[in-house]
Amino acid sequence: MLKIGELAALASVSRDTLRFYEKHGLITPGERSGAGYRLYSETDVHRISFIIGAKEVGFTLNEIHQLLELEVTKDEKSCYDIKQFVDAKISIVNQRLAEIKRIKKSLQTLSSACCGGDEPATHCTILEALSEQTN
Amino acid sequence: MLKIGELAALASVSRDTLRFYEKHGLITPGERSGAGYRLYSETDVHRISFIIGAKEVGFTLNEIHQLLELEVTKDEKSCYDIKQFVDAKISIVNQRLAEIKRIKKSLQTLSSACCGGDEPATHCTILEALSEQTN
DNA sequence: ATAAACCCTAGAGCATGGTCTAAGGTCAAA
């Protein structure tokens, strides 16, 4: 059984983060020592590593919550359910990707229209472009 | 001179948003009517459209603040300064882009390793992959 | 025995970009 600081070190997160995850239902309390210290089992360690893995691939804590429910009830779920979940996330990520690409393009258009020279920016094309009504 | 609701309609933002921008120093008060109503001039309209344009190309409100300062003092700035600012933002956007692409790839790897079939997810490769220690 | 290092709780604070509420005052039309 690990104390919170030990698990925190193991998982490279802060103690506060672990308590935060607990408060938000991502990781269930487990046991407590006589003095009220949290004690983490193997299962808890596994769960934390699941959370961190999911965070790393871009799931929000909310989505991880849902994933954990899928995991807990996985014997009643099909692979199809799980894959659907991931695919839905992929399409969200695709939207964000498109949005960021759009932004990048706009910025590049701005930048390349500007001479970038020494002259005062009184009539800088960048500032002028930003002032234009878009709606 | 426009009242706040008129400018809000014109700019397609809420009245609250305009007051919020004012509170955060993005748009200076301008005049007030006898009853204390905000009155927006042509210059203010121009400024709002600048803010909205900048938001649309992906600048944060903080960055817009800096851009507005550049705009106000543009006679003392060079095109070089302005272009530098935009280019710095482009490199931030590039980082975000790379991060999102990484996430997308991870998700696709997860998804494509999963059979997606009817069988119970007891040994679903997705859940297993998420559980693996990454550090 | 005492100080350092750890643990606990509840709750505030941060950054981002607003939205909403309460409790009022004002203005225009019917």
Add this chain to the structure above:
DNA sequence: TTTGACCTTAGACCATGCTCTAGGGTTTAT
């Protein structure tokens, strides 16, 4: 004149993901 649509303020609230503080108890090493 009274209703409804508009305006004012200060401050609370939302989501996201923590981080920090205050005020306390415990454990461990010297």
